[in-house]
Amino acid sequence: MSKLINKNCIVFDIDAAEKKDVISVLVKELDAAGKITNQEEFFEDVLAREAIAPTYVGFDMGLPHGKTDHVLEASVAFARTAGPVVWNEETGETADLIILIAVPLSEAGDTHMKILANLSRQLMHEEFRESLRSSTKDQVFDILTEVLEG
Template sequence: MLITKESILLQCSITEKEQIIRSMAEHALQINRISEVEPFVQAVLHREAEFSTGVGYGIAIPHGKSHVVKEAFVLFCRVEHVDWTSLDGTDVDMIFMIGVPEVDSSNEHLKILALLSRKLMKDEFRQALRVAGSEDEVMDVLAKWEII
């Protein structure tokens, strides 16, 4: 499954983009989604250097392809107003991190990005994620909106 209850981080007090990416990668390692932190962090930062993944509406979708990714995954994290150099100039308060194996020939990350982007355009979806009080509630929102 792309996203599970253990993939959800409701409270992240870190306020700097690279540190958040690193912290989320460390969490991906803890839940066995990647085999090593640094190569994945570098893949995400490389992508981030090409173009900001702050897509607007307070959302960032950092993503990376790496040989250390065991299978495609999504992590969800809520943060407190982080400058992500977003397209619309707003600070980020929710992050969906995507990881895919480097050998993925199906462009899985593009499919995941497209699905998330369509749903995140809906204010009702974003607000439901912002007010969800537990990992279970986040999972319920994702299920209702057919993300999982």
């Protein structure tokens, strides 16, 4: 997988009241980077997936995703929020690190699973999560590029 993350799709200090606000910011960045075809439709696709089951994965992290025809190229966007945002409404669990995964429907199985596998190997490590919380934008870009390229 090549160039899954664009430096402009890394956003820090999002001041959001709800997870949909964080997702909206990340979708706008993917749109600006030319990774999706329709900002509103992709946003709705991601929210529809969240409605099935929240993408809270523990460790104060959310992994929203959209596997749709509105994605031109498999991509990842990253957010660090200004404060905790409720990511699982049923349990009240919050997230401050968000990784939005966007995958074309035609690549949904293989590409999506590779991205998740590469991220999952690292997400359980506190050192990795803390590096995402404390690093500069350039450092986060380098960290995620290394992880996503496996």
